[in-house]
Structures are given as C-alpha cells and as structure tokens.
Amino acid sequence: MKQNYLRQILSKLQTGIIAKFIAKQLRQPSGFFAKIIGKQMNQSNKILYGLTIKTMNPKDGDSILEIGFGNGKFFKQIFSTAENLKISGIDFSPEMVKTATANNSRNIKSGNLDLQVGNSDKLPFSDNSFDKVFCINVVYFWQQPDNHLQEIYRILKPDGRFYCAIKSKQNLQKMSFTQHGFTLYEEQELVNILQHNELKVVEVNKNTKILEKIEIEAICFVAEKVFSLE
Numbered sequence: 761m762k763q764n765y766l767r768q769i770l771s772k773l774q775t776g777i778i779a780k781f782i783a784k785q786l787r788q789p790s791g792f793f794a795k796i797i798g799k800q801m802n803q804s805n806k807i808l809y810g811l812t813i814k815t816m817n818p819k820d821g822d823s824i825l826e827i828g829f830g831n832g833k834f835f836k837q838i839f840s841t842a843e844n845l846k847i848s849g850i851d852f853s854p855e856m857v858k859t860a861t862a863n864n865s866r867n868i869k870s871g872n873l874d875l876q877v878g879n880s881d882k883l884p885f886s887d888n889s890f891d892k893v894f895c896i897n898v899v900y901f902w903q904q905p906d907n908h909l910q911e912i913y914r915i916l917k918p919d920g921r922f923y924c925a926i927k928s929k930q931n932l933q934k935m936s937f938t939q940h941g942f943t944l945y946e947e948q949e950l951v952n953i954l955q956h957n958e959l960k961v962v963e964v965n966k967n968t969k970i971l972e973k974i975e976i977e978a979i980c981f982v983a984e985k986v987f988s989l990e
C-alpha cells in the first residue's frame with residue numbers, strides 16, 4: 761500500500777519534471793537535447809508550416825523574416841515557392857542557429873538566407889524592411905507580447921503582413937508541458953493583441969490533421985501593418 765503510494769508520487773514527480781524540461785527545451789532548445797527537440801518539432805509542426813507557407817503565398821523578390829525558426833528545416837520549402845526570395849531568420853537559441861545554418865548552407869552561401877541569434881523584442885533590422893514576417897509556435901513564450909509586436913510593426917514595410925501561427929488552445933491544453941511557462945491564446949485574444957499593436961487582422965486560416973492519434977489544429981493569423989502618414 762505504502763509502496764504504491766510512493767510509486768504514484770514518484771511518477772507524478774517525474775511527469776512534472778519531464779514536462780518542465782520539455783517546456784524549457786521548446787521555449788529555447790539548448791545543449792545535448794536541442795537537435796532531438798528540433799527534429800521532433802519538424803514532425804509535429806509540419807502542418808503549421810504547410811498552412812503558413814500556403815497562406816503567405818510568397819511572391820518573386822519578397823523579403824521575408826522568420827522569428828524562431830528552430831532547426832530551419834522548412835526554409836527550402838519556402839525558397840521553392842517563388843524566385844529571388846530574400847529570407848532572414850532570427851532565433852534566440854544559439855544551438856538552433858548553428859543547426860539551421862548547417863541545414864541551409866547552400867542558400868546561406870548564395871546570400872539568399874541570413875540567420876542570426878537574437879530576440880524578437882529587439883530585432884536587428886531597419887524600419888520598413890520586410891514584405892512578410894512570420895512566426896510559428898513562438899508567441900506562447902512572449903511575456904510582454906507588445907514589445908515583440910511593436911518591433912514586428914517597425915520592420916514591416918507599410919503594406920507588409922505578419923503571419924502568426926499557433927496550435928489551438930484546446931489542443932495545447934491537453935499537453936502537460938504547456939502548464940510550464942506557456943501563454944495559450946483563444947483566437948479572439950490573439951486578434952485583440954495584434955490589433956492593439958496596429959496589426960489589423962485580415963484573415964484567419966485553419967487546418968486540422970490527426971498525427972499519431974492526436975488532433976492538431978493549426979491556426980494562422982494574417983495581420984496587416986496599419987500605416988498612417990501622420
């Protein structure tokens with residue numbers, strides 16, 4: 761009886777510790793596990809990349825920024841959609857930048873892709889420099905979203921668009937790791953935060969798929985920079 765009780769406590773403790781560890785790695789992959797986490801994310805987030813790339817519909821010559829690209833596996837897919845794309849990426853995990861750099865050496869050498877370590881609350885880019893900015897599974901980790909969104913607003917061209925992809929709150933609530941440092945958003949909450957930062961939501965696209973018996977609901981918000989000459 762006592763042993764069973766102890767076993768239950770131990771198992772709960774392990775679940776808590778493991779969930780915390782996974783959450784920390786998803787927020788900022790680091791150390792030995794960074795590569796493994798990166799590969800795992802490629803599988804579970806493929807549907808979000810598919811939806812976001814289709815929604816962005818890159819045009820020849822577009823300048824695009826991805827915030828939080830992980831191991832950068834999906835840059836090649838974006839390059840295949842249009843000619844002469846200029847893509848930049850920023851991620852605050854040095855391990856992910858290193859892995860993504862190795863995964864995209866051809867596009868980096870040709871000068872079409874630039875990857876840097878950095879935080880989205882202080883973007884190292886000039887005002888009005890991107891046609892499109894996107895991030896996938898990143899907003900959950902922003903403690904003060906306004907700081908990040910003001911930076912995105914600043915670097916977007918006047919008619920530029922921000923594509924923000926997440927998994928639905930209903931999906932994420934079922935995963936125990938999201939109890940550790942994730943902010944989960946209802947659709948309307950995220951729309952309000954974007955609009956509060958002069959990013960007018962013009963479209964919300966969704967796709968649902970079953971992956972290993974788990975339903976994944978991907979949502980991509982499209983927000984346009986509201987530009988006034990005043």
Ligand SMILES: C[S@@+](CC[C@H](N)C(=O)[O-])C[C@H]1O[C@@H](n2cnc3c(N)ncnc32)[C@H](O)[C@@H]1O
Pocket residue numbers: 786787788789801802805808827828829830831850851852853856878879880881895896897898901
């Ligand atoms: C959950 S992973 C998502 C990776 C990839 N976008 C995907 O969906 O598979 C979050 C990524 O964003 C990066 N990240 C989180 N917050 C960031 C921030 N404020 N600035 C830059 N990168 C950030 C992390 O280092 C990590 O690589």
